[in-house]
Amino acid sequence: MSCWQTIQDYALRSLGIGERLLPREDFTLCEQVTLIGSGLLWNIYFGTLALLAGFFLATAVAVGKGARNRPVRKLSEWFIFVFRGSPLFIQFFFAYFLFLSLKSHVAFFDPFTSAWLGALIVLFLNTAAYSGEIFHGALRAIPKGDVEAADAYGFSGWSRFRRIVWPTMLRLAWPAYTNEAIFLFHATTLVFFSGFPAWRQKGDALYYANYFADKTFNPFVPYPILAGYFILLTLVIITLFGLINRRLNRHLPQEARRGLRLRVNVIR
Amino acid sequence: MFEFCTDPETLDSARWLACYLTTGKHANFYISFGTVLLLLAITAPTALAFGFGGAMAARSRVWPVSWLGKAYIALVRGVPDIAFFLFFVIALDQAFEWVRHQVLCPDWDQPIRQGNDFVVCAAAKLPLSSAPQWVHEVYGFFVAVLTFAIVFGAFSANVLFGAMRAVPRAQLETAEAYGMSRRQTFWRILVPQMWVYALPGLSNLWMVLIKATPLLFLLGVEDIVYWARELGGTANPRFTAYPHGDWRTWYFLALLVFYLLFTRVSEIFLERLMRKLTHGQATTGGMAQAKRGGA
Amino acid sequence: MKRLIATAAVLAFSAGMGWAEETVRLGTEGAYPPWNFINDAGEIDGFERELGDELCERADLDCEWVTNDWDSIIPNLVSGNYDVIIAGMSITGERDEVIDFTQNYTPPDPSSYLALSKDVNLDEAVVAAQANTIQANFIAEKGWTLVEYATPEETIAAVRNGEADAVLADHSFLAPIADEEGDLVLLDRQERIGGGVGLGVRESDEELKKTLDAAIQSMKDDGSLNELIKKWDVATTF
Incomplete structure (x- = not known):
């Protein structure tokens, strides 16, 4: 079977499109690369959606943690503490358990025990907590002068937040937030590994790498392929976030931009 | 453990629980908490050393060294830790044995790779196959520490690299103006000052490291999660004197509490450390200045 | 020696x-x-x-x-x-x-099915197995709906809570469970896989x-x- 044929059969196998049976014997490199790449679609799906949705919740809890209202502050603090303080796989375990029991009472929760929704929710909450902490640190680091200047120009309330505080917070938090994005994409490999069941052999990149390692008994081929994919993915993330970073800092003179980049890890 | 534990079936629930929680299997569970803490205690400084080495290499003016340092940081950071653990330990172990084989058995005439098998001479085995079990376990633990240190070393190298560059240029220029060599400037000015910039990033790494310990079982170390799974699963009366249903929820709840407490304690400790590091340093002002954007 | x-x-x-x-x-x-x-x-x-x-x-x-x-x-x-x-x-x-x-x-130890009732139609059922076992392969090849869990414990739990209709595993592993838990029964059908x-x-x-x-x-x-x-x-x- 030619490699092109393999790609046609298996490139979308993780979504259930194409050949139903996975390769059984005489595993070629092409099959391994194609199927593991196919599984990567799920990692990208989980990572991207969780990150996008998590971004908004993160902003909310970051503001919440600094709020003067005590219940709001305590709630945000506890949310961040619980999700940052426990390993992801324990969160998966309890979420799965919770969704199962909800499902038996309310039909609405039926899809929640599937990875595409259930695991996404856990990853969303998880990244919201981590990013929330980063944003909170950035909020505290916003120079007083910026806010005072905003006041002087007559900004207040929502418009001051949206036009002044929020962009500055993003600028300060961005390097650490990039790290969080990388960690999140890496964490998506845990979904099927210890968390949610895989239906009809539709899994993520690690699921297929595991499949091949188990069939060939040779971990030195599939896992390095997986590693290669993730290095590429990480490079893409760094590039995209770098572009956004440039846009966030486009008003600054060249030298100050460098200065910002230098403090990559100060906040996180 | 207790004398009344001989016949668990006849016990009332309080005594039953007391006996149940003191079985040898549970003792293993409790010991594994110590294992995890010990591993963290050894891994953290080791990873920091790797990170320091990596950051220094990345800063080097000799380009192959700096290229090597940067490649280490970029490659290892780019790979999910699970994927790394799944094949790296075996590779590391084989690499050690291969080196020992070359040194100890130069007269060996058979191939090391025989089909799928990796065969080195008996003297090169690590540990020797005649070694007692505890040596094997210590060795396994050591390899796990090393693997963790390599992974988290890359992350801390990244943090330290950033921190070294965050130390205000003026500080270094002043040192040079006083006639310090590049080496002296590095060790006497840069290194003592960089920690305050590195600490937030390192603290975060520590938190991530704590939460990576459930992956220890992949490295052959029986950690708390392994035992929680093992103990929490349905216990069939045919195989145990203490049968019970699916109790994983309770065991994982205990783990959750452990991890949350550990995180809290770490947070408090790191906060104190941060205050201490900032105190008395010329950087308190410098920090505020740096925050304002551009030193 | x-x-x-x-x-x-x-x-x-x-x-x-x-x-x-x-x-x-x-x-x-x-x-x-x-x-x-x-x-x-x-x-x-x-x-x-x-x-x-x-x-x-x-x-x-x-x-x-x-x-x-x-x-x-x-x-x-x-x-x-x-x-x-x-x-x-x-x-x-x-x-x-x-x-x-x-x-x-x-x-050879036959593989058995454990389910909540004896009348499971395997063609339409959701069958659970531990990931990467010969049983998982068998179900996939039959074209049934396979759901894979990381550990054997979770496959049994899936049948108990209704996520899966049956679990396929070694007979010797399932038999003691069926003996102990009244709700769970072994199907008469067995597979000779291994x-x-x-x-x-x-x-x-x-x-x-x-x-x-x-x-x-x-x-x-x-x-x-x-x-x-x-x-x-x-x-x-x-």
């Missing part, structure tokens, strides 16, 4: 060294009752524990037990971290290409394989193996 011809050769070189006692390390999973599991005392127990100890006794080997995760049990064997796999491992063609098996010490169970050794360890083969044969001959199988109820007897 010379389990490697090579070992002898090396030892011959090092004249000063004493004749070090060679230890044979037995690798098992420790999570698969009644074959192998961790007992209340925290020790490896089960059919294979008794079998392994007896085989070592008969072959006059000094044996040491180690546990290893199922997923990496073969890579760690070929890498030399232990010398024998004794973990209820069925002799299959694909495994045989990578490692060697001794003769089987149990006849071969018998044998000890796995490295292909380069010809000597050790022969030694163990002889020991298994002697247990088969005097009937002690059948007694052990009956005692733990792991399979049919020879």
Whole structure:
């Protein structure tokens, strides 16, 4: 079977499109690369959606943690503490358990025990907590002068937040937030590994790498392929976030931009 | 453990629980908490050393060294830790044995790779196959520490690299103006000052490291999660004197509490450390200045 | 005691060294009752524990037990971290290409289905299995709806809570569960998937394989193996 044929059969196998049976014997490199790449679609799906949705919740809890209202502050603090303080796989375990029991009472929760929704929710909450902490640190680091200047120009309330505080917070938090994005994409490999069941052999990149390692008994081929994919993915993330970073800092003179980049890890 | 534990079936629930929680299997569970803490205690400084080495290499003016340092940081950071653990330990172990084989058995005439098998001479085995079990376990633990240190070393190298560059240029220029060599400037000015910039990033790494310990079982170390799974699963009366249903929820709840407490304690400790590091340093002002954007 | 011809050769070189006692390390999973599991005392127990100890006794080997995760049990064997796999491992063609098996010490154990009721239509049912097992492969090939879990415990839980309609696994693993839990029943249908169970050794360890083969044969001959199988109820007897 030619490699092109393999790609046609298996490139979308993780979504259930194409050949139903996975390769059984005489595993070629092409099959391994194609199927593991196919599984990567799920990692990208989980990572991207969780990150996008998590971004908004993160902003909310970051503001919440600094709020003067005590219940709001305590709630945000506890949310961040619980999700940052426990390993992801324990969160998966309890979420799965919770969704199962909800499902038996309310039909609405039926899809929640599937990875595409259930695991996404856990990853969303998880990244919201981590990013929330980063944003909170950035909020505290916003120079007083910026806010005072905003006041002087007559900004207040929502418009001051949206036009002044929020962009500055993003600028300060961005390097650490990039790290969080990388960690999140890496964490998506845990979904099927210890968390949610895989239906009809539709899994993520690690699921297929595991499949091949188990069939060939040779971990030195599939896992390095997986590693290669993730290095590429990480490079893409760094590039995209770098572009956004440039846009966030486009008003600054060249030298100050460098200065910002230098403090990559100060906040996180 | 207790004398009344001989016949668990006849016990009332309080005594039953007391006996149940003191079985040898549970003792293993409790010991594994110590294992995890010990591993963290050894891994953290080791990873920091790797990170320091990596950051220094990345800063080097000799380009192959700096290229090597940067490649280490970029490659290892780019790979999910699970994927790394799944094949790296075996590779590391084989690499050690291969080196020992070359040194100890130069007269060996058979191939090391025989089909799928990796065969080195008996003297090169690590540990020797005649070694007692505890040596094997210590060795396994050591390899796990090393693997963790390599992974988290890359992350801390990244943090330290950033921190070294965050130390205000003026500080270094002043040192040079006083006639310090590049080496002296590095060790006497840069290194003592960089920690305050590195600490937030390192603290975060520590938190991530704590939460990576459930992956220890992949490295052959029986950690708390392994035992929680093992103990929490349905216990069939045919195989145990203490049968019970699916109790994983309770065991994982205990783990959750452990991890949350550990995180809290770490947070408090790191906060104190941060205050201490900032105190008395010329950087308190410098920090505020740096925050304002551009030193 | 010379389990490697090579070992002898090396030892011959090092004249000063004493004749070090060679230890044979037995690798098992420790999570698969009644074959192998961790007992209340925290020790490896089960059919294979008794079998392994007896085989070592008969072959006059000094044996040491180690546990290893199922997923990496073969890579760690070929890498030399232990010398024998004794973990209820069925002799299959694909495994045989990578490692060697001794003769089987149990006849093929059929795979059974465990479900909440006897009238499950497998063609339309959701069938659970542990990920990456021969049972998972079997279900996938049948074209049924397969759902895979990371551990055996979770596959049973899935049937209990209705996520899956049935679970396919080794009969000897499911039977004690069906006995204990009234709600769960075994279907009448069984599948013959695996071969018998044998000890796995490295292909380069010809000597050790022969030694163990002889020991298994002697247990088969005097009937002690059948007694052990009956005692733990792991399979049919020879």
